[in-house]
Amino acid sequence: MILNRYERMIAKRYLLPGKGESFIFLVASISMIGVMLGVAALITVMSVMNGFRADLFDKTAGLNGHAVVQGYGGSLPDWRAIVREARATPGVTEATPLIEQPLMGSLNGRVAGILVRGMEMRDITGNPLIRDNIVAGSLANIKPGSGEVAIGARLAETLGASVGAPITVISPQGQTTPFGTLPRSVGYTVGAIFEVGVYDYDNAFVIMPMQDAQTLLMLGDSVSMVELVTTNADKVQDIVKPLVPKIAGQAEIRDWRQNNAALFEALSVERVVMFWILSLIILVAAFNILSSLIMLVRAKTRDIAILRTMGASRGAMIRIFMTVGVTVGALGTLAGVALGFILLYFRQGIVDGVQYLSGQNLWDPSIRFLTEMPARTDPVEVFAIIAMAIGSTFLFTLYPAWKAASTDPVQVLRYE
Template sequence: MSEAVSKKGAGPFSAFERMVAWRYLRSKRKETVISVISMISFIGIMLGVATLIIVMAVMNGFRAELLDRILGINGHLVVQPIESGLDDYEEIAARFNGIAGVRYAIPHVDGQVLASGRRTAGTGALIRGVRAEDLAKMDSVSGNIQQGSLEGFSGDQGVAIGSRMAESLGLSVGDPITFASADGDVTPFGTTPRVKSYPVIAVFQLGMSEYDASVVFMPIEEAQLFFNSDGVAQSIEIFVDNPDAVDELRPAIEDAAMRPVFLTDWRQRNQTFFSALQVERNVMFMILTLIVLVAALNIISGLFMLVKDKGRDIAILRTMGATSGSVMRIFFMTGAAIGVVGTIAGVILGVIVCLNVESIRQFFSWLSGTTIFNPELYFLSQLPARMDIAETISVVLMALTLSFLATLFPAWRAAKLDPVDALRYE
C-alpha cells in the first residue's frame, strides 16, 4: 500500500487530501491563534460580501426609484418640431401609439408662470398642458391623487397642482390659484402680462419635492389659449416599455412623424445626474471590495502560520509518499474553504438584509429615536433595495477569486518545504 502511494501519490483533491485539509481547519488548543485568524478571515469575507450585495442593491433601488419618479411625468423620448409648430399633434401622436414598444405618446404645451394663492408670496411654476385622457394614463400622477379627482379636468374647469405647492400657497381643492405670465395680450401700448385664476380640482404627490412644488397640470386647450398657441402643441413626449432601448425606436419614430423633428431622450436630459449615480456606484464597489481584500490577506497570514506550525506534519506526509502537489492542494483547500464558506454566508446574510431592509430601517429608527432616511430629504418614502442577479454573481466571483489567490502563495511555500530541513531540529 505504501509503495503504491509512493509511486502514484494521492489523486488530486482525493479523500485523503480533503481529510487532512479538514483536520487542519479544526481548532486545537495549541492552535488557538491560527483558529482566531481563520475566524476573523471568515467573518471579514462574510461581512464584505454581504455589505457589497446590500449597498449595490440599495443603489440599484435608488436608481430605479429615481428613474420612475423623474420619468413619471417626463417622457423617455421628446419629439420637437424643427420647421413649424405641431398643429397636427393628434394625428402624429396616434401614429406614435401604433409603434411596437411605445406605451403612449402625450402632446403638451409648457410655460413658466408665477403662481399665487391665498398667501401673498407667489412662487414660480411650470404649467404643463395635456389632454385629460393622457393625464389619466400617467400613473405617477393619476395614481397619487391626495385630494380631489381628475374627473373635471377639461376646458377651464380647473387644474391639478402638487402637494408642496398647495402647502406653500395655502391651497386645497376648490380654492382658486392665480397664474401670471409675461407673454400676454398685445396692445397698442405693448404686451401686457396675462393673469387668470383657475380652481384647484386635484392635489397630487409624486414623491419628488421639485415636481410637487412646481408642476401644474392644465387642460391642453386652456394652456394653448393661455400661452397664445391656439391649436398647436410644443412637443410630444413618448413613454416606452423599455427606457434603456430608446435608441432602437428612434428610426420608427422619425418615420412615423412624417416631418423633420428633433429627438432627445431621457439619458441626454438627465446625463449629469445619472452619470454621477453611476460613478458613485462604481466607486462604492471598489471601496467595499477592500473589505474582502483585507479578509483575504488574513487568510494569507493564517495559512503562513499554519504552514510554520505544521512543518513537521508536512515532512512526515512527504516521507510517506505525498507529493508536493498533494501538499499544495491540501493547504489550498484549507484556505479556500474559509473563502467559500464565508462567501456563501455573506450571500445569505446580504439577501436576508435586502429582503427586510425597510423593517431594519424602521427598527433602527425606533431604537435611535430619530428618523433614518428622512423622506423630505431623500424624496422617497421607503428605503429601496433591488438585487441584480448578474451583479450578485460578480460579487461572489470576485470574493472567491480573491480568496483563491490568497491561498496560492502559502500553499506553494508549503509544497516547497524540504522534509529534511523540517525534521532536522525535531
Template sequence: MAWRYLRARKAEGFVSVIAGFSFLGIMLGVATLIIVMSVMNGFREELVNRILGLNGHLNVYSQSGPLQNYMSLVDRLEKVKGVESVRPMIEGQVLISVNGAANGAMVRAMDREDFATKPLISNSIVQGQLTNFKDQQVAIGSELSQRLGLKIGDSMTLLAPKGKASPFGTIPRSRTYTIGLIFDVGMFEYNSGFIFMDLKSAQQFFRLPNAVNSIEVMAESAEGADKIKEDLLQAIDGAAGIYDWRESNSSFLNALAVERNVMFLILTLIILVAAFNIISSMIMLVKDKGKDIAILRTMGATQSNMLKIFTLTGSIIGLSGTVVGALLGIAFALNIESIRQFLQGLTGTDLFAGEIYFLSKLPAVVDWQEITIIVGMAFFLSILATIYPAWRASRLDPGGQTLSVLHNINVEVKAGEIVALVGPSGSGKSTFLQTVGLLDKPTSGQITIGGQPIDNSDDKARTLMRRQYIGFVYQFHYLLPEFTALENVVIPQMISGVKRRDAEEKAKALLTSLKMEHRLEHRPARLSGGEQQRVAMARALANNPKLLLADEPTGNLDPETSEIVFEHLIHLVRETGVGAIIATHNMQIAERMDRILELKNGLGSNQLQRHLLLE
C-alpha cells in the same frame, strides 16, 4: 484536515483570531458590496420607471416656436411602427402665489383622457378623484400642498413670465385655479414642483390657441425608443426635432453610472484587502503546523497533498465568508426599507431625505447575475491569496541541510527480521533512519527497496515509496493534535487511497490489538505517554509497510511503560512479518532483537562497502 486546522486549540488561538478577522472582512465586504449595488440598481430602476411614468419615451419639439397644426403631426407619428401612443402637451414655467407666499413650478398640460393612461399619475392621487377633474382645475403634488397649506377646493394664482406689453412695462399673465387633485408620485421633484392641468386650460393660459409646444411619444418599450427615432424623424419630415428619454436625462443617468462604478471599485478593494488578510493567517498557520507537515510527509503525503490541504484551508475561510456575506447582503437588500424605518424610529433622525434623493423611500433591486459576479470575484480573490502560503507549506523539507554523517555502511534487513541500531548520541542513528526512510538523500552510495534503486528518485517518487514500504515510530509520538487516536491511524491510509470506512475498520483492529479500544475517540492530549506511543505504532503499521523504522520509541517513557510498549511493538512486528530497524540506547532491549548494528561516528561496526540494501 483543512477544517480541523481552522478549529484551533488555545495554543493556536491567535491564528484563529486572524482567520476570524479575515472571514469577517470578506463577509462584510461582500455584504456591503451587494447592498450598495442593489440600492444603486434600485435607484436607477425606480427613478427611470418614475421618469418614464411621467414623461414620454421620446419628445417632439419645435425649434422655432409652438407646434401649429399639431394634430397632423400626431396622425403621422401614430402611423410609425413601434409607436404605442402619442400625446400633444404644453409645458411652461409659472410662479404660484398663495396668500402672499410664492413658489416656482412647472406646468404640464395634456388632455384629461390622457391622465388616465399614465398609471403613475392616476394611481398616485391621494386626494380628489380623477373622474371629477374639470376645466380650470389643477393637480398639485403633496409636498407643494403642504408647503403652501393647500387642500382640495382651495384656490391658487399662477403667473406666467411672458405677459402683455403696456406703457408701464410687461404685465405678467395671471389666472386663478382651483385645486382639484393632490398626487404623490414618490419623487420629491415632481411632488414639490409640478402642476398638471387640462390641455385646453393651458392653451388659454399660455395663449397658444390650437398649438402646443411638445408632443410626447410612447414606444412599445423604453429600450426600443432609440430604434424608432429615425422613423419618427422621417415621418415629420423635418417639421420638428426629437430627443429620447436618455438624452433628456443624460446627466442624471451618467452620474448614476459613474457613482455606481466608483462604489463597485471601492468596495472591491475592501474585499481585496480582506482576502489578502488570509495570507498572513495562512503563513502563521503554516509556521505553526510545521511539525504536522513533517509528520504528514513521513506518512507519504506528497507536496501536492500539502498544497491541497492548505489551499483548501484558506479557501474555506474565503468561501464561508463569501457565502455568509452574500446571504447577509441579499437579506439586508430585500428588507432595506423596513430596516431604514426601524433605525429612523430608533434614532429619531431622517436617514433618507426625499428632497435630497428625489425618492420617498429607499429602493433596492437584487440583480442575481451581479451577485453571481460578486461571489465569484470574492472567492477567486480568496483562492488567489492562499496560493503562496499553500505553496510554501508544500515546499517545507522534513529532511534538512546536507551533512557528512554516515560512511561505509552496508545493511540488509529481511522480512520479519528485527535489527537493533545502537551507538552513542551523535553517532548518526537518527540520520541513518531518516536516510533509510527516504527523508534524507545520501550524497553517495545506494538505497534499494524491493529491488528498486531509489537514491536518485525525485521527491514524488520517494514520497510514494515511503508511503508504500516504510512506517515510522519516533521517540516522541508526533501525533496530529487536532485528530483522535482513531483518526491518526486512519489518515495515512486515506493518503494511500484507502476508503475511509475500510481505513477505520483496520485502524480499530490495530488499536484493539494494542489494548486501545477504549481510547479510540480521544485526542492525543488526553492520552498517557505510553498510549500515545501505541497509537504511533498503529499508525506506522497502518499501510502494511515492508520496513518499520523506530527511533528510540521508548526513550521518553518510564521503565514499566517502556517495557509494555516494547512488548507490543515486538508482538506487532512478529505478527505482521515486517522488517524492522529499532534505534535504542538500551542494550538489554537491543539484545532481545535478531541482530545488532552499532554505529560509531557514522561508521558501521562491520565497516563493509558503501551499499545499503533493504528488502
C-alpha cells in the same frame, strides 16, 4: 476540489483552533468577517445604485417618455399630423400631446414656481404614475372646464394647499397695454393631490386638462410637445430616426439621454467607482486569509512532515490547505450574501433610525430626487460578487498551500 476521507478530517481539524493556535483562529475569523462585510457592502450598494437608476428612469420615462418632439418656439400647431406620423413609426408605442410651461402659483400669500402640464383626459387617467399615486382627492374631479387641477404633494405642502383649496396660476402672457404686458392670473381649485416619488415632479407639477391649459396659455389649438414611448429605451435614437425628416422645420426630437444626460452619466460613473472601492474590502480580507494560512503552515510544519513520511503526497497537502482557505472565504461570502439581503430588506428603516439618532436628514428628497431609498438586485451582479470573493480567496490560498507541499520532512524531523 475532491478530498478523500483523511484529507477531509485533517482540513476540518485545521479549521478549528488547536492548542496555542487561538491567534491564528482569531486572524482567520477576522478574515471571514472581512469577506462577509465586503460582500454585504457590495451587494447592498450595487442594489441601491441599480434601484436608484431604475426607479428614477421608470418615473422620469413614465412622465416624460423616452423622447419628446419639441416644437420650435414652444408651439406645435400641426401636432395631430405629428402624432399620426409618430404612431405609424415602427417601434413607437405611444405618442402623447402635451402642453408644459413653467409659471407661478399662489395661495394665501404663498408663491411658488410651478410647471403646468396640460394633458388629454384619457392620458391623465391612463397614466399609472399619476392614477396610482393619488394621496388626496380624485382624478374624477379633473374635467375640462371644471376649473379643477391636480398638484404634487410637495407643492401642496409649500403652498399649504389641500383638496378644495383655491390656487392662482400666474402667467406672464397676458393682456398688452400701453404700459406693457400685464401678467394674467387664473384661479383654479385643487381637485387631487398626487405623489409620484420624484421630488422635482411632486414639488412643481400642476396637471390640468389640455383645453384648460390651452386657454390659460392662449395657445389656441396648439400644444408644446409630443411625448414618445418606444419599445426599447436604449435604442430610442434609432427608433425615432425615421421621424426626424417628417418634422423638419417644425420641431426637434430630444431623447431621455439628452434631457437627463448629466444625471444618468454621474450615476453610471459613481456605480463603477463604488464597485471597485468596495472590492478593496474583499481584497484586504483575502490578504488576511493569506497571512492566517501562512501562520497555520508554520505552526503545522512538524505535522506536515509527519504526514509526508506516512505517505501523504504533495497534492494532498495542497488540497488540505486550499480547502481550509477556500472554506473560510466561502463561509464569509455566504454570510455576506445573507447580511446584504437583510440590510436591503430593512434599508429604509435603517436610514430612518440613523436619522432619528443623529438628528440629521440623510435622505433629503430635494437632493436625492426620490422620496425613499430604492433597491433593485441584479442576480447576475450578485453571482459576479460571489465569484469574485471566492475566486480571490482561492488565488490567495495557492502560495501557502504550495509552501506546505514543499516542506521537506527530512529537514524538519532531523533533530526530532
